[in-house]
Amino acid sequence: xxxxxxxxxxxxxxxxxxxxxxxxxxxxxxxxxxxxxxxxxxxxxxxxxxxxxxxxxxxxxxxxxxxxxxxxxxxxxxxxxxxxxxxxxxxxxxxxxxxxxxxxxxxxxxxxxxxxxxxxxxxxxxxxxxxxxxxxxxxxxxxxxxxxxxxxxxxxxxxxxxxxxxxxxxxxxxxxxxxxxxxxxxxxxxxxxxxxxxxxxxxxxxx
Amino acid sequence: xxxxxxxxxxxxxxxxxxxxxxxxxxxxxxxxxxxxxxxxxxxxxxxxxxxxxxxxxxxxxxxxxxxxxxxxxxxxxxxxxxxxxxxxxxxxxxxxxxxxxxxxxxxxxxxxxxxxxxxxxxxxxxxxxxxxxxxxxxxxxxxxxxxxxxxxxxxxxxxxxxxxxxxxxxxxxxxxxxxxxxxxxxxxxxxxxxxxxxxxxxxxxxxxxxxxxxxxxxxxxxxxxxxxxxxxxxxxxxxxxxxxxxxxxxxxxxxxxxxxxxxxxxxxxxxxxxxxxxxxxxxxxxxxxxxxx
Numbered sequence: 001x002x003x004x005x006x007x008x009x010x011x012x013x014x015x016x017x018x019x020x021x022x023x024x025x026x027x028x029x030x031x032x033x034x035x036x037x038x039x040x041x042x043x044x045x046x047x048x049x050x051x052x053x054x055x056x057x058x059x060x061x062x063x064x065x066x067x068x069x070x071x072x073x074x075x076x077x078x079x080x081x082x083x084x085x086x087x088x089x090x091x092x093x094x095x096x097x098x099x100x101x102x103x104x105x106x107x108x109x110x111x112x113x114x115x116x117x118x119x120x121x122x123x124x125x126x127x128x129x130x131x132x133x134x135x136x137x138x139x140x141x142x143x144x145x146x147x148x149x150x151x152x153x154x155x156x157x158x159x160x161x162x163x164x165x166x167x168x169x170x171x172x173x174x175x176x177x178x179x180x181x182x183x184x185x186x187x188x189x190x191x192x193x194x195x196x197x198x199x200x201x202x203x204x205x206x207x
Numbered sequence: 208x209x210x211x212x213x214x215x216x217x218x219x220x221x222x223x224x225x226x227x228x229x230x231x232x233x234x235x236x237x238x239x240x241x242x243x244x245x246x247x248x249x250x251x252x253x254x255x256x257x258x259x260x261x262x263x264x265x266x267x268x269x270x271x272x273x274x275x276x277x278x279x280x281x282x283x284x285x286x287x288x289x290x291x292x293x294x295x296x297x298x299x300x301x302x303x304x305x306x307x308x309x310x311x312x313x314x315x316x317x318x319x320x321x322x323x324x325x326x327x328x329x330x331x332x333x334x335x336x337x338x339x340x341x342x343x344x345x346x347x348x349x350x351x352x353x354x355x356x357x358x359x360x361x362x363x364x365x366x367x368x369x370x371x372x373x374x375x376x377x378x379x380x381x382x383x384x385x386x387x388x389x390x391x392x393x394x395x396x397x398x399x400x401x402x403x404x405x406x407x408x409x410x411x412x413x414x415x416x417x418x419x420x421x422x423x424x425x426x427x428x429x430x431x432x433x434x435x436x437x438x439x440x441x442x443x444x445x446x447x448x449x450x451x452x453x454x455x456x457x458x459x460x461x462x463x464x465x466x467x468x469x470x471x472x473x474x475x476x477x478x479x480x481x482x483x484x485x486x487x488x489x490x491x492x493x494x495x496x497x498x499x500x
Contacts, residue, residue: 030288036280047271061272068279073288148260148267166229167264173231195225199260 014041015085024084027075035075038084039068045085045169046092052164053096055153059103067095082178085171089179151201159194166191215243220250224257 014020020041026034046067050060070091078087152160165176166187173191177184215223220243226232227240244251 028288032280032283035283036276039276039279043271043275044268047275048268051269057269057272060269061275064275065279065282068275069282069286072279072283072286076288144263145267148263152264152267163264167261168268170265192225195260198264199256202260 016083020084021080024075024078027072028078035072038071042085042088043068046088048164048168049089049092050096052152052160052168053093053157054099059099063095063099067092070095083175085175086179089165147202147205148198151198151205154201155194155197159190159197162187162191163194163198167195215239217243217247217250220244220247221253224250224254225261227254228257228261 020038023034023038027038043064047060047064050063050067051057054060054063067088071088074091078084152163155163161180162176165171165179166173171179173184173187176182176187180187182190220240223232223236223240227237232240244254
């Protein structure tokens with residue numbers, strides 16, 4: 001498995017648009033090309049959801065595949081009464097929970113609770129860089145990214161979920177409320193607590 | 208007298224910083240915070256740290272493994288979709304006209320759960336019991352559907368209110384006025400012609416269903432003579448695998464599971480018939496065999 005090749009990015013402006021609706025309709029009619037475009041739009045979102053919930057790159061890859069296959073097979077059940085992103089997110093979280101339940105039932109050792117453990121890949125994006133970074137700058141940035149990922153992995157699953165949806169994926173409070181079934185006020189308070197925890201953790205390591 | 212906004216202390220200012228960076232702070236607080244920041248170097252540094260942290264969190268997103276796209280696309284290359292009611296093969300066909308006639312003969316009884324538990328002893332259900340029927344049970348699962356706002360538009364009747372138990376009946380008369388062999392391509396009902404029309408009426412019926420209801424669908428086997436092979440009708444079952452699948456897929460907007468399963472088997476687009484927001488505990492579907500009108 002290689003990493004870092006595809007990076008369609010999470011562009012929320014693509015979500016919930018007439019074009020997306022058209023692609024969904026085409027995919028419902030068995031159009032694999034349209035489904036492929038939806039896959040490009042959502043792969044980063046789905047993969048990061050799985051990655052943060054499972055804490056392991058290989059598992060996240062496998063579960064992401066399962067999620068998209070499930071989306072393909074069941075796309076006719078999407079009736080448009082919520083955003084497509086919400087529908088995919090719910091399928092993703094269910095798939096991750098199923099995986100964790102199965103892993104818990106079969107594993108003899110505790111499931112990893114942190115991210116980027118030994119042997120895990122370290123992938124750093126330089127989306128905001130327009131020129132090649134120096135090796136020192138790359139190393140510094142990689143360390144920063146790893147520190148942030150480590151801190152996020154230490155959050156509770158509930159706190160991690162809102163951080164992921166808001167601060168990584170960029171969904172609005174209203175969208176997060178729809179996706180998670182929480183009240184908007186709960187989303188806000190949970191996010192505030194999570195950010196404060198993140199700050200404290202990152203301050204400890206002199207971030 | 209001009210009221211001057213109350214100045215912020217550092218603790219309050221810091222509590223507002225993430226909302227400020229998020230752009231969700233109200234205008235009054237934005238002004239107060241910016242005024243404070245202009246005078247407080249410590250809080251200005253704190254705000255910069257907040258911005259930097261959120262930026263770093265955003266940049267901590269993982270890149271997608273290069274093989275994911277190709278792997279998924281190769282796996283679905285020959286994989287059929289489930290419940291493909293909107294596939295091209297389901298575009299209007301001659302037999303669908305006949306099927307529409309069958310749809311028109313559907314009689315939907317939506318009754319309260321307690322009513323079902325009490326033994327279905329109304330005239331309609333007695334009729335159902337009088338015939339030999341194949342029974343399909345399906346546990347229903349919670350759905351994340353938000354309640355819909357569709358207004359009932361069909362010719363339906365809520366003709367029984369007894370102690371919170373509601374009976375809604377749709378009869379053949381409800382479907383009068385459209386010819387079963389007249390496809391309405393590109394109509395507002397997805398271009399599926401008259402069967403879509405029929406199901407818009409069913410939708411109106413099912414809009415009557417509330418969260419606490421149990422729905423019973425009764426259809427006459429004779430209505431399907433020559434359309435649905437006996438074997439196909441007989442194989443409408445919900446085995447453990449299907450049960451489990453729907454359990455897993457409960458978030459996939461499936462609520463009226465057993466009903467959907469039947470409609471799938473009958474190649475009917477069920478989507479319009481599922482009430483938004485309906486959550487059922489039990490669904491029982493009776494397919495009458497040799498039942499009389």
